Amino acid sequence: MKRLFISKPSAEIQELSRWLMEEGFSVHAHSFLHFSPILSPLPSPFDVIFFSSPRSVIFFLSQYALPASVSIACAGEKTAEIVRSTARTVDFVGQQSGDMGAVAEAFKRWCAGRSVLFPVSTRSLKTVISVFPEEQCQELIVYETTIQGKAVETCDLYVFTSPSNSEGFLMENQVAVGAKVIAWGTSTARYLGEQGIDPTHTLTESSSEKLKEYLSSLF
Structure with a gap:
C-alpha cells in the first residue's frame, strides 16, 4: 500500500481520503498551520x-x-x-x-x-x-x-498545499528519497524549489478534483 502525505487537516479532506483509500493509498493528513x-x-x-x-x-x-x-x-x-x-x-x-x-x-x-x-x-x-x-x-x-512543526511518517508521495505548510513540514521532516512531490499551485512549487525540492507535478487548479485526476493518471 502506497503511503501519501497531504498537508491538510483530515477533517477537510474526508471525501478525498475515502477515494484515496479506495485507490489503495494509506493517507496521512496533517496541517502545520494554526489560525486565529x-x-x-x-x-x-x-x-x-x-x-x-x-x-x-x-x-x-x-x-x-x-x-x-x-x-x-x-x-x-x-x-x-x-x-x-x-x-x-x-x-x-x-x-x-x-x-x-x-x-x-x-x-x-x-x-x-x-x-x-x-x-x-x-x-x-x-x-x-x-x-x-x-x-x-x-x-x-x-x-x-502561525506555523508549528511536527514529525510525520515517511511516505511515498507528498502533497504540499501551501508555502506555509511546506515550511512547517520542513521544520522537522525531509522528503523521502525517491518520493514523488505534488505542489498545490505555482506558489507552493516556487517555495519548494527554493528549498531544493523539485516537484514531480504542479496542480494548475488548487482542488481535490485535480489531485484525483493526476493520481489516476500516475497509478
Missing part, C-alpha cells in the same frame, strides 16, 4: 472585495456583513462555493487557482479601475495585491497564521 482571528475596523468604502481562500471568507464573515452593493471576487471555485452558501452571487472566479499570477492579471483586467478590498492573513503572499496600484486597493488583515 484579528479584529480590525472595516476600511472606507470599496467597490470589489477579493477573497483569496475559503478561510479568508470565513474570518471576514465572522466580523462583518458583506455590503449589498459590493461586487464579490474569488480566487477559485472552492472559495466561491463558500460565498454562495451565504446566498450571495460571486461576480468573478479565477479560472486557474493553482496559478495566482494568472488569476491576478485576469482579476485586474476585470476590475477596470474599481477599488478593491483584500481580506488576508498575516502570512499573505500578496500575489494578487501586488499587481494593483496602491491607491486602488486596501488590505484588511482578518486572521493570523
Whole structure:
C-alpha cells in the first residue's frame, strides 16, 4: 500500500481520503498551520472585495456583513462555493487557482479601475495585491497564521498545499528519497524549489478534483 502525505487537516479532506483509500493509498493528513482571528475596523468604502481562500471568507464573515452593493471576487471555485452558501452571487472566479499570477492579471483586467478590498492573513503572499496600484486597493488583515512543526511518517508521495505548510513540514521532516512531490499551485512549487525540492507535478487548479485526476493518471 502506497503511503501519501497531504498537508491538510483530515477533517477537510474526508471525501478525498475515502477515494484515496479506495485507490489503495494509506493517507496521512496533517496541517502545520494554526489560525486565529484579528479584529480590525472595516476600511472606507470599496467597490470589489477579493477573497483569496475559503478561510479568508470565513474570518471576514465572522466580523462583518458583506455590503449589498459590493461586487464579490474569488480566487477559485472552492472559495466561491463558500460565498454562495451565504446566498450571495460571486461576480468573478479565477479560472486557474493553482496559478495566482494568472488569476491576478485576469482579476485586474476585470476590475477596470474599481477599488478593491483584500481580506488576508498575516502570512499573505500578496500575489494578487501586488499587481494593483496602491491607491486602488486596501488590505484588511482578518486572521493570523502561525506555523508549528511536527514529525510525520515517511511516505511515498507528498502533497504540499501551501508555502506555509511546506515550511512547517520542513521544520522537522525531509522528503523521502525517491518520493514523488505534488505542489498545490505555482506558489507552493516556487517555495519548494527554493528549498531544493523539485516537484514531480504542479496542480494548475488548487482542488481535490485535480489531485484525483493526476493520481489516476500516475497509478
